[in-house]
Amino acid sequence: MPWVLILLLVVAVVALGAWLLSRKRDEPPVAIGQGNTSEREVDGLLTRADDLLAAPPARGSVAPPKPKPSAPPPAPPPRSDDDDEQDITLVGVMPDEIRALQKGYRDIRPEEAVQGRYVPEDAEIEIGPEETVDQVLIDELIADEPTGPHSFFTVQTVAVTDIGRKRKANEDAYMEIPEAFVYVVADGMGGHAAGEVAAGMAVNVIRDAFERSEFGGPPNILWPRRADELARSIETANKEVYARAMSEDRLNGMGTTVTALRFAPQKRRAYVAHVGDSRCYRIRRGHILRLTNDHTLGNLMGAKGKLAAQLSQAVGVREDVKVDLTIDRPEHDDLYVLCSDGLTKMVPDDVMKEIILETPDLSECARKLIDEANAMGGYDNITLILAKVTATSYAERDDFDVDVASQ
8 A cells, every 4th residue: 555655654654764863973973174074164264154153144034142241341451641641741832931931040049949938839738836936036047157167967878769650761861969958859841861961960060060060040138158159050951951952853842950058067057949840849747748848830821631741841841940949947857858759749748757757767667658659659750869867966956856965
């Protein structure tokens, strides 16, 4: 019968299929790069499969299920700070009437610069009552009386510079002349190593002025001689850096900040001269006081935003410069800090004070300040000089505010 033949044919087909399937299972798997299937062919098949999955389904067919949403991609790496404009020192462009607002030591009387009469509006630390200065002390400080035979204090210093964590070169410079009690920090700007040239030139010109006792420019007889010499040495540095910048295209526009400190131990004086935004601080009896006022557009004309941080002047940028000058009266155990803004941008005044108070060893203290600035980002070069004042046995006779005999 026909149905019997059909049944036998179905059985035969099923048996043949089972036999073929058993043989397929016994064959070893094909590895990429082996057998008849090359790695390129496998990649092509995978690509083709991806294309088919991505293609819209044919009309009437069932679309494949949408894949489950994957985890959000990882956050992008932080933007490189090499191109961060806020950490590049710039000198703002100003009309002459705005530049005229910048006053230097030649534009004011010395009594206006006696430290204690000025407290920065943005001071982060409460200023101690001892900062009040009366007229008698003002008259004493600006008087250029003959130098006495004995020193009222000694000065111990430590100087450190560090490239930071972001810069490719160190454009800071510093200089010490221990025999003249002169200390300088400079922070160069200009790019293509021009900043390094400007800072190095400035400190070398100042050093040369003191070694030759030739300070250039007309003396300002209203000021104590030692203060005037310090300021004039910076004016001379400005002229030489500017002339070099004008003579070489690759150095055009270079400049540098300069903050300089000069002690007069036989007069019990400290003179601070500066241009730019490198700073000088004094730590006394647990209080920190900034002795310099940043030369920025924010301070000069109330600029806001990014303009506020741009410098209103720097050494070597223009033919003339207005040097700020401050007179201070050191006391026993005072610590003076000269530093570039690579430190002050990263380390707030109160943190700086705490590190200094907790670390009496100057070398260790300087290293901790550098480490703190780097830990907070280290966006710029970091340079600092620590200068510790210690009374001598002669200080007791001048009421140096210390009982030397008990030490």
